């Protein structure tokens with residue numbers, strides 16, 4: 001007889017793990033929840049990224065969304081720990097007159113949403129971060145950002161989910177090969193290991209979400225892979241202790257960018273991002289380029305990131321780079337994730353498309369999805385993220 005479940009979550013990245021976590025927290029412990037991934041848990045983008053928990057003050061909605069999630073990370077750390085949560089704060093670094101003009105602008109954005117960030121002159125900057133070059137002209141410091149190790153965090157979420165609900169089942173190495181529909185609703189999930197009969201499926205497939213939705217006859221989920229090259233130094237080689245990023249990053253990442261994800265000749269962009277690890281290593285990124293699912297290292301772009309990193313933290317020039325790799329951000333066309341029901345198939349829910357903020361936003365994403373499923377009020381206005389905006 002086929003296995004049954006109340007919910008099948010497809011995709012064991014940080015988003016799928018958070019969905020399972022929040023379903024287990026909000027629904028009765030008798031609810032049968034299966035998490036399936038074709039590879040290891042957090043083995044795709046969530047294991048090939050950086051772990052900056054970033055509060056973005058672009059507008060009141062985005063601020064509420066990111067700040068709520070960063071708070072949830074803090075709470076998970078206080079409750080459980082075990083995922084290298086480090087409240088480093090973030091320094092937005094300037095390197096030109098144009099950059100210097102961005103600092104008070106960003107400070108005003110934080111003030112407009114009722115928060116605060118400090119513009120630092122070179123002396124105060126180096127007091128806070130002695131590893132910086134003497135000629136960095138200024139920076140903005142925001143205290144509530146943090147750094148986590150996403151792979152460990154995924155495990156912590158799943159352990160808490162299983163403690164709360166003994167009917168949570170986690171299946172790595174279990175590929176979803178298709179779905180069964182009964183008219184306009186989901187009826188079952190086909191996997192490499194057999195069929196699971198279920199009335200509800202959550203697709204949390206990152207860049208593979210469009211491919212998974214197509215298995216249900218649903219075309220046009222507008223998510224594209226956006227590649228990023230990363231490098232990490234050896235342990236105990238990091239000269240920095242704060243999450244550092246170039247303030248120019250704001251010009252092309254997240255909400256600000258005007259980009260065409262369908263182009264195949266994207267030259268790519270970069271603004272360096274440096275992240276201290278608790279083992280004393282330094283994680284350096286992060287480029288952005290559309291080129292399909294290609295995960296070959298773009299040495300030229302990465303080299304530029306490394307040179308920029310050394311410009312800000314000169315001691316990095318002597319730090320051994322021990323690993324380089326590429327991750328694929330799931331970029332949604334309107335730069336907002338898709339969180340909620342897909343209106344054309346009853347029982348189908350989506351949680352995907354977080355681009356470069358999926359680690360930051362995983363907890364609130366799981367919470368908003370679980371609250372919608374449970375028919376509860378949402379912690380943050382969920383309407384901007386409803387997938388229905390793309391359902392024609």
Ligand SMILES: Cc1cc2nc3c(=O)[nH]c(=O)nc-3n(C[C@H](O)[C@H](O)[C@H](O)COP(=O)(O)OP(=O)(O)OC[C@H]3O[C@@H](n4cnc5c(N)ncnc54)[C@H](O)[C@@H]3O)c2cc1C
Pocket residue numbers: 010011012013014015016036037038039040041042043044045046047048049050051052053054174175176177204205206207208212226227228229230285286287326327328329330351352353354355356357358359360361
């Ligand atoms: C270079 C880089 C730097 C980044 N830095 C940051 C950062 O500092 N802060 C931040 O907040 N975010 C950052 N991000 C973004 C973040 O990593 C992503 O938004 C997030 O990991 C997406 O998680 P996900 O769970 O949606 O996708 P994934 O982690 O990719 O999970 C999707 C899962 O679906 C599974 N799957 C696919 N097809 C099937 C199938 N047929 N059957 C079963 N399973 C399937 C895959 O195996 C995969 O495990 C960065 C990303 C990159 C690439």
